[in-house]
Amino acid sequence: MITAKKAIAAGMAGASLLWATQALAVPHDWGTDFQAAASPVMANIEEFHRLLLYIIVAISLFVLVLLLWVAVRYNQRANPTPSKTHHNTLLEVAWTFLPVLILGIIAVPSFRLLYFEAVIPQPDVTIKAIGKQWSWSYEYPGAKFTFDSLPLKDADAAKAGEPRLLGVDNAVVVPVNKVIEVETTGADVIHSWALPEMGVKMDAVPGRINHTWFKADRMGTFYGECSELCGANHDFMPIEVKVVSAADFAAWVASAKKKFASLDQGATTQLASR
Ligand SMILES: [Cu+2]
Structure with a gap:
């Protein structure tokens, strides 16, 4: 019996094989990713894209977990008398500075890439x-x-x-x-x-x-x-x-x-x- 893990691994191997054999820049089945990078600029763009993807997925999962937690733990049936708490200095500082920190982390490779694209080496x-x-x-x-x-x-x-x-x-x-x-x-x-x-x-x-x-x-x-x-x-x-x-x-x-x-x-x- 094929386990889910094995099936996913096989699927990914198949997809990457397909991707490798169909590197030509024309539409093809399952062509959901970038076309294969053929220049240092595109390789850098892909790398930056991957970094953003990890960050986006982590943030989305975090928000999803919070929403589920609120919906399950604090709905009217589970929590009939809601707390009257408001303002939490630690939380408010955290939700202001964490996004700033994340944007800071994104800004560094982003600007590096922009300059890499914009500053043209001596052309041949x-x-x-x-x-x-x-x-x-x-x-x-x-x-x-x-x-x-x-x-x-x-x-x-x-x-x-x-x-x-x-x-x-x-x-x-x-x-x-x-x-x-x-x-x-x-x-x-x-x-x-x-x-x-x-x-x-x-x-x-x-x-x-x-x-x-x-x-x-x-x-x-x-x-x-x-x-x-x-x-x-x-x-x-x-x-x-x-x-x-x-x-x-x-x-x-x-x-x-x-x-x-x-x-x-x-x-x-x-x-x-x-
Ligand atoms: Cu035109």
């Missing part, structure tokens, strides 16, 4: 993501080329082996284990460049440039979506990032320079002139 590659109604364009200011990244139609995505509504015709390519600085801006309205596995979500605001960064710790294809309501086709402007080796990245840059220069002379000239 800079890319600029420009949100448009409704697709993304990218510039590689270092290599001086720019290209549009358009969502694939369902039939084309199936043919290319890309997930539906997430695949694009020209994916962003970046090298693994390098600091990638992402500059975001909007061409028309506010968009947001989001890549969950990297812990990145940055508003793309017309007329200004926002900065964020990620450092992919493994190769692969990563998907994201615009995360700021930007109009009718907001949900049809996916983000696809391919993380490759340094050699593959160099080869891609060389071919992309040729491919996109011929496609978009205007933008290339504009880039070259600044």
Whole structure:
């Protein structure tokens, strides 16, 4: 006979196996947790999330126990003549300072994480993501080329082996284990460049440039979506990032320079002139 403990352990092992095999950032059965972290920022976000979860669960259980205790011990039948006690200095001091203490405990890792995200290390590659109604364009200011990244139609995505509504015709390519600085801006309205596995979500605001960064710790294809309501086709402007080796990245840059220069002379000239 399977005990409850064994069943739970088996369930968890199954879930983690499922999670490991389906690390790809696409919806899947039982996908209730974060997508697998692929950058130090996302790993830190997960760690902070876990800390908060422990605290929240402990507080909820504590309040639940208090409520049950009051309901059972002090209902009208069990306690017909209620006490007339009011004010308890020790209790009042405790319920003021304990929450302050808990918030203090939360504040330290919270601010540490905020600074970790906000202070961008020396970048190895800079890319600029420009949100448009409704697709993304990218510039590689270092290599001086720019290209549009358009969502694939369902039939084309199936043919290319890309997930539906997430695949694009020209994916962003970046090298693994390098600091990638992402500059975001909007061409028309506010968009947001989001890549969950990297812990990145940055508003793309017309007329200004926002900065964020990620450092992919493994190769692969990563998907994201615009995360700021930007109009009718907001949900049809996916983000696809391919993380490759340094050699593959160099080869891609060389071919992309040729491919996109011929496609978009205007933008290339504009880039070259600044
Ligand atoms: Cu958008």
